[in-house]
Amino acid sequence: MGLRKRSLSAVAVLAASGLALAACGQSGGSGGGDAIELTITQNAISGGKNAAAADHLTKWLIPEFEKAMKAKGKNVKVKFVPNGVDDEQYKTKLALDLKSGKGADVIDIDGIWAGEFAEAGYIKPLAELVPEADSWDGWAQIPEAVQGLATFNGKKYALPIGTDGRVLYFNKTLFAKAGLPADWQPTSWQEILDAGGKLKAAGVPVPIQINAGTAMGEATTMQGVLPLLAGAGGEVYSGGKWSGASQPIKDVLAFYQKIYGGGLGDPKLQQEAKGRDKSFAQFAEGKIGILLEGDYFWRGVLNPQDGVAKMADRDQVVGYAKIPAMEPGKGIRGQDFVSMSGGALRTLNPNTKHPKEAFELLAFTLSPEALKQETKGNVRITPRTDVNKEILTGDPLLQFISEEVLPLTAYRPPLAVYPQVSVALQEATAAVVGGTPPEQAAADYAKKLEGLVGGAANIAS
Amino acid sequence: MSTDAAGLGRVRASAFVAPALILIAVFLVFPALWVVLLGVTNYRLTGLAAADPEFVGLDNFVSALTDGRFLDSTWLTVQFVLGSAVIGQAILGFTLAKVLHGRVKRFVEGLVILAWILPSAVVSFLWIALLDRDSGTLNTLLGIPGFPWLLDHPMLSIIVFNTWRGTAFSMMLYGAALGNVPPSHLESARLAGANGWQQLRDVIFPHIRGHILTNLLLISLWTFNDFTPFLLTAGGPDGKSEILAVHVYKVALQGGELGYGAAVSTVILLINLVVAVFYLRLLREQR
Structure with missing residues (x-):
């Protein structure tokens, strides 16, 4: 009895955080008329792990995206759910969220989790959720090897966020x-x-x-x-x-x-x-x-x-x-x-209530403007060749990696x-x-x- | 004696206990059965077996009981319970309750209870700060920078930690129990020339035997299932402080093997029942 109390309380904490996410993500209709509410989550938190990414999201990306949607006549509210924990714990939390049909609408995962998440049915091929995903104009800018990170059994389950060396x-x-x-x-x-x-x-x-x-x-x-x-x-x-x-x-x-x-x-x-x-x-x-x-x-x-x-x-x-x-x-x-x-991926939660808008948010995070803005103070190798050409010139290490290391690199089995x-x-x-x-x-x-x-x-x- | 003291009758009495029974069924019996059911599948957190678990019979139980890691973990848990609950908390709690008097007692009690009521996450950060090998308080005080307490003596560290953390309960329980020992009995024993140990053995213990057993039952079970040491050592280094609660967390949630984790949980449940029955037997003998 005691054991279950403990292990269940561990599950309960994780599940509760899942519920909290879900509450944010799917409680559409609270305030703002018929606003569409979206949530996005990453293992990033302002002032802690991956702080730059978290700040970029809250200070630039979300306001800009909401503005862009408003211009299209859509009232969309986006909320960022931060995390600042070890990758293994983040993965456990995501798996429990997705298993229970909850979780943020747009989620970041490590490329190497794609296979097991896909097999479990926690993530779905993007085209199944949003038909226009395969015709996203960004694909043309993403090298084959990097696209491979987001591919499992020949289907694209996510958009790659970048690669590294x-x-x-x-x-x-x-x-x-x-x-x-x-x-x-x-x-x-x-x-x-x-x-x-x-x-x-x-x-x-x-x-x-x-x-x-x-x-x-x-x-x-x-x-x-x-x-x-x-x-x-x-x-x-x-x-x-x-x-x-x-x-x-x-x-x-x-x-x-x-x-x-x-x-x-x-x-x-x-x-x-x-x-x-x-x-x-x-x-x-x-x-x-x-x-x-x-x-x-x-x-x-x-x-x-x-x-x-x-x-x-x-x-x-x-x-x-x-x-x-x-x-x-x-x-x-x-x-x-x-x-x-390796490389991280950004994908849609199959349980999202607004797949179309969620995909628009997902694609917006990987638009040239968003990537250039995100990498302004903190350069990294983005998935897009067009953006990399412009931004990597300023950082000697990243240039070194993209020119000398990426040609001889290898990837983990997906x-x-x-x-x-x-x-x-x-x-x-x-x-x-x-x-x-x-x-x-x-x-x-x-x-x-x-x-x-x-x-x-x-x-x- | 009437069997229906409240005069409610069978139906109304049942109606009164029904809500409690339903809560117990939903939150205790159902999860327990669910764990047993999961234990005979290869259910996983991710991958194919998450979408479509298969029945594997007693495989999980067999591999748990033959797995060195599980057996090591059980042995570590026994050490943890004996060291921190039975020896540490019970003896220290009794000593504090018996020895201290007056203002000192109130002061020490305050400190001990503070250790008990602080949230685990806060407490474990304090202890990491205390025991850290590079900039820990303890190493600075002792003048031995770089001594890795949590790595070289992980079990000792968590045993001392848990003793510190949980002594308050035993102290308060024994404090209350000692108040029940009739002073006249102690007085007579003293007049008859009994020394301190004889008074303890022949007067105090017989009076508080029930309290001791109840206390041991509760703290043994609590300690057996305690997860807080994870916050100090994460079960490491290399599993040297991986007590069962941590072991289950690691295989089931971090490793994703929910089926196997459920089987291990079932085994732990049985161990808990055996411990509980053992103490309850002892308690009943007295009455």
Whole structure:
């Protein structure tokens, strides 16, 4: 009885927030005559996570959209429902909202959730909800690979919001102290370890931070295992099979062991409940030498204006380099350098009462004007080529990513079981950081994988 | 003795209890049955199995009972209950109620009750600030910066935390119970030359046995199902403080395995029933 009280109260809290959303979204008719009320939600909150996105929505996008609709003779009121939590918790909340037939009308999801949400029926192909979605004029501006992020089983379930790329960030001040160059570009994993050794000798508290463990969630997989795996010439899923205890997986885990077993990283940081936030703060404070992250780290974390761990001298102090393959030519497709990309999506809640207007809002958020406005103070790689051409010139890192990194990047498999495989990979890194030999961790991972993907027949070793 | 003291008759009496029974059925019995039902499916939060769950029989129960993580979690929960409820809260609560007097008592009581009534979210932030390894208050006071309490001693941390948090209930209950011990009995014992321990064993405990058992029953069950430690350690590092309530949250909501989570919940329900029956038996023996 007690148990149910607790777990139910957890569900109740989540459900209550869902009800609150629904109350905002679907209570049309309260005030303002027959105003159409829409809600939009993101994992963004003013003054906190993704603050710039939240402010853009409330200060520019919503007023402009309401104005534009008024010009068309429609009385539309839009409400933003902010969130400021870990991505996993945001996902749980969305899933519960959608499962119970509630939730905001326009929602942001991570591209990698599209498969499992679609299979569960939580999101529907856009054309099924709004016939004109497929003829949206923006599609012509969005590259194939980016459109692929929003596609599941050949159907478009959402509009892509953008894409990103991962690089190695390093602190030039610490590098100078360790006698390392300011234009550092490692060409093998060994060179990363060598630089780590020199940083350590120069007294840098945490020479290298490459995410590991389960506490960091998908950030471990995306900013750790997968870019390394690509560098070892492996892919987590290819040719219809999942990668089991293959040589590339073992190489990746052995690299983790060299960092965290060799005193080049802080194993405790990988275990802490708020370890990733802490790693951000430590990098900003000049305690971390090298850190693998996406461009979000540059835009949203270190950003001197509105980052969560502001670094006033970011542009002078922070260097970045492409992620090298294990050895030159050893990466996927025989590459010397590798990266991983993901991207968020924005889609419609199938339960929306006003699909047409909700789609207009969705499309408006990705119009050239809205994207240019949104990226004015905080540049990011948008899904639209026409907009990117104009806006990326001002930011050296984003230009670097769009020109040097995106051509060699890779994407995660858009399959519903991927998030569970991802957790198994995180557990393997946690084991290695905790002292388990890489061979053993790889074998344990392969065993877990069998249960997840339906038997050894779906696994390549 | 009349079996119908209020003189209502069967029909009217039923009408009076019906609302309560309906509420219990809707909010307690139905969810319990629903959890049991979910436990025999492969229902998930997302993916194909969310749209179209399949009946899997007792698979979930078998895999729970053979899963090392579940068994570890159960063992951690036992440690948590014994450490923080039975030893921590009950003994500390009794000691505070027995030893303190006068103004000191009122002051300490105030502090202890404050720890009890503050919202969990607030309290856990305070404790994170206290135990943080880099800038925590405790490490600053002890002069050992960088000592990772929540990582190296996660169970000890949450046991001390929960003792601190929940002692007020035991303290107040024992405070009330001790008031019921007739002073004359204590006086006679003292005159007969009984020392402190003998007074406690032969006079006080027999008088408050019922209170002790009721207290232990309640705090054991509350602690068994407590979710607050999640706010301190999130079950980590690597599951080293993943007590059952946290385990269920992780597999069912974070991992999305609602069917498996429901099966684990059912097992926890049974454990709770066993604990409750054990205490109630002891209580009945006395009467």
